[in-house]
Every structure is written in C-alpha cells, then in structure tokens.
Amino acid sequence: xxxxxxxxxxxxxxxxxxxxxxxxxxxxxxxxxxxTPRPSASPSRAEERLEVPPPPFSEGIxxxxxxxxxxxxxxxxxxxxxxxxxxxxxxxxxxxxxxxxHDATDRDWLHLASGDRVPFEESYRLCGQCHGDKYRDWRAxxxxxxxxxxxxxxxxxxxxxxxxxxxxxxxxLKPEPRPQRPSEIRR
Ligand code: HEC
Ligand code: HEC
Ligand code: HEC
Ligand code: HEC
Numbered sequence: 001x002x003x004x005x006x007x008x009x010x011x012x013x014x015x016x017x018x019x020x021x022x023x024x025x026x027x028x029x030x031x032x033x034x035x036t037p038r039p040s041a042s043p044s045r046a047e048e049r050l051e052v053p054p055p056p057f058s059e060g061i062x063x064x065x066x067x068x069x070x071x072x073x074x075x076x077x078x079x080x081x082x083x084x085x086x087x088x089x090x091x092x093x094x095x096x097x098x099x100x101x102h103d104a105t106d107r108d109w110l111h112l113a114s115g116d117r118v119p120f121e122e123s124y125r126l127c128g129q130c131h132g133d134k135y136r137d138w139r140a141x142x143x144x145x146x147x148x149x150x151x152x153x154x155x156x157x158x159x160x161x162x163x164x165x166x167x168x169x170x171x172x173l174k175p176e177p178r179p180q181r182p183s184e185i186r187r
Contacts, residue, residue, distance in 0.1 A: 049121075050122075050156050051148070051153045052157070053157065053158070055120040056158075056161055057120075062120070064102075064107035065106065065107055068107035073099075073105065075104065077097045088167055089166050089167070090166070090167040091165065091168055101165070103117055108120075110123055110126050123158055123159065124138065127165075144156065144159070145157050
C-alpha cells in the first residue's frame with residue numbers, strides 16, 4: 001500500500017476548516033474526497049489502457065492463430081471463399097484490404113499505419129487514426145457510451161460494439177407507421 005498519510009492529513013484540515021465555517025457542518029455531508037489514484041493507472045495518458053468489455057468476437061473465432069499459425073499469408077486482394085465469406089467489406093473498400101487493419105504475420109493483433117501492433121481490446125486506436133474527431137468525442141463521453149458504476153470502474157464500449165468494422169455505416173431506419181387508435185383496430 002502507498003502511504004495514505006498526506007491525503008488523510010489534508011482531509012482532516014479540510015474538514016476542520018469546513019466545521020469551523022458553520023456549526024451545521026457536522027450534519028452536512030463531508031466534502032467529496034480527492035480523486036484516488038487508481039493503482040492500475042499508468043503514468044502516461046498516451047499509454048493509459050481504458051476499461052472495456054470483451055471485444056464482440058463470434059464464438060470460436062479467437063485466437064485467430066488457431067488456424068492462421070499454420071496458414072500461409074495471402075496478401076492478394078480477392079473474394080474469400082474458404083473462410084470468412086460472411087465478411088462483406090464495405091468500409092472505404094476501394095482503398096482498403098484486410099491486412100491494412102489485421103496484422104499479417106500474427107493474426108491475433110491489429111496494426112496501425114505506423115506498423116505498431118494493437119490488441120483487439122484497443123481497437124479504438126485503429127479507428128482513431130482516421131476518425132480523430134469521433135475518437136476524441138468518444139474519449140470525452142460525448143460519442144458512444146460508457147457503462148459502469150458511479151464509483152467503480154467505468155467501461156467504454158468499443159467502437160466495434162456498435163459499428164461493424166467491416167461495414168460500419170448504419171442502415172437508414174425505415175420509419176414505423178403511425179400508431180393506431182384503439183378505435184381503428186378492427187377485429
Ligand atoms: C478497417 C479495419 C479492418 C479491415 C479493413 C478489416 N477488418 Fe476484420 N476486424 C477489424 C476489427 C477492429 C475487428 C475486431 C472486432 C471485435 O473486436 O470483435 C475485426 C474482426 C475480424 C474478424 C473476427 C470476426 C468475428 O466474427 O468475430 C475476422 C475473421 C476478420 N476481422 C477478418 C477480416 C477479413 C477477412 C478482412 C478483409 C476481407 C477484414 N477483416 C478487414 C478491422 C478490420
Ligand atoms: C477456422 C480457421 C480460421 C480462423 C479461426 C480464422 N481464420 Fe482467417 N482465414 C482462414 C482461411 C482458411 C483463410 C483463407 C480463405 C480464402 O482464401 O478463401 C483465411 C483468411 C483470412 C484473411 C485474408 C488474408 C489471408 O492471409 O488469407 C484475413 C485477414 C483473416 N483470415 C483474418 C482472420 C482473423 C482476424 C481471425 C481471428 C479474429 C481469423 N482470420 C480467424 C481460416 C481461419
Ligand atoms: C484507414 C482509415 C480508416 C480506418 C482505420 C477506419 N476507418 Fe471508418 N471510414 C474511413 C473512410 C474513408 C470512411 C468513409 C467511406 C466509407 O464509408 O466507405 C469510413 C466510414 C466509417 C463509418 C461510416 C460513416 C458514415 O458516413 O456513415 C463509420 C461508422 C466508421 N468508418 C467507423 C470506423 C470504425 C469503428 C473503425 C475502427 C474499427 C474505423 N472506422 C476505422 C476510414 C477509416
Ligand atoms: C454506443 C454505440 C456507439 C459507440 C461505442 C460508437 N459509436 Fe459511432 N455512432 C453511433 C451511432 C448511433 C451513430 C449514428 C448517429 C450519429 O451520426 O451520431 C454513429 C456514427 C458514427 C460515425 C458517422 C458519423 C457521421 O458524422 O456520419 C462515425 C465515423 C463513428 N460513429 C465512429 C465511431 C468511432 C471511431 C467510435 C469509437 C472511438 C465510435 N463511433 C463509437 C454509435 C456508437
């Protein structure tokens with residue numbers, strides 16, 4: 001455990017000042033405690049790993065190396081027929097191919113344009129390369145969603161919890177017909 005004394009001291013002083021300011025302070029709620037540094041927090045924000053739920057893989061697909069460790073890498077842009085034929089790439093597909101995002105030699109990783117590998121738990125870093133504005137909004141909690149308890153770990157939903165990375169645009173919703181009045185419902 002790291003030394004809690006300095007903080008404890010500061011808090012007693014804060015309480016004493018607070019109590020001195022008004023007699024009702026005893027009944028009033030104590031001031032909010034200063035933020036406690038989380039033991040897992042890394043020193044640099046750039047390296048900070050966010051709490052996220054597990055990536056939304058289909059059953060049995062991960063680890064990818066379960067198959068790919070024994071498969072030759074095929075860099076040719078082509079229609080896949082033996083496997084992954086359910087993947088319909090519609091994401092800037094004139095300019096992209098699978099291996100722009102997936103690491104060719106270790107399929108259990110994604111990679112950035114710089115070549116840096118990124119684990120699937122941090123796929124937002126890949127998305128953030130091209131969608132910087134959405135990434136910043138997401139970090140700030142404006143875009144997307146964060147789940148969790150008010151004082152427990154806060155989890156960010158990954159971009160891919162909402163967007164299919166292979167075909168990310170939402171289809172326009174068909175408007176529902178207006179609700180019927182009970183008198184209109186014939187039996
Ligand atoms: C824009 C980047 C990008 C491109 C291009 C891309 N992928 Fe992906 N792919 C991802 C990300 C990110 C995930 C992780 C989703 C998750 O966390 O569950 C993923 C997931 C997958 C999965 C796991 C799917 C599942 O059902 O769980 C497979 C298989 C895959 N990709 C294969 C491919 C193939 C094959 C191509 C080319 C036809 C391709 N990807 C193109 C980013 C990409
Ligand atoms: C059950 C075995 C299996 C698993 C698991 C699997 N793959 Fe594949 N993958 C294949 C086969 C087979 C091909 C070749 C398909 C073809 O050429 O038609 C392939 C092709 C690909 C390709 C196209 C490029 C290339 O080297 O041929 C990508 C990208 C890819 N897989 C990504 C992934 C990712 C990412 C995962 C894990 C999320 C994954 N695969 C899991 C069997 C698998
Ligand atoms: C290399 C750059 C690049 C990367 C990496 C990338 N995207 Fe995209 N994305 C684009 C471009 C360009 C478009 C617009 C063209 C299109 O929709 O095909 C686009 C379109 C989109 C759209 C649809 C926007 C609309 O107009 O409806 C969404 C959502 C999206 N991307 C999410 C993601 C997510 C999530 C990831 C990470 C898994 C990601 N992107 C990674 C370049 C990228
Ligand atoms: C909780 C679900 C959710 C998460 C998480 C999420 N998005 Fe979205 N995103 C949406 C919805 C819904 C829309 C469509 C409504 C809108 O345009 O705001 C959207 C729209 C977009 C668009 C198209 C916006 C436009 O201007 O046309 C992009 C690009 C995008 N998201 C990227 C991302 C990226 C990158 C991340 C992660 C850093 C992310 N999203 C996380 C739900 C989500």
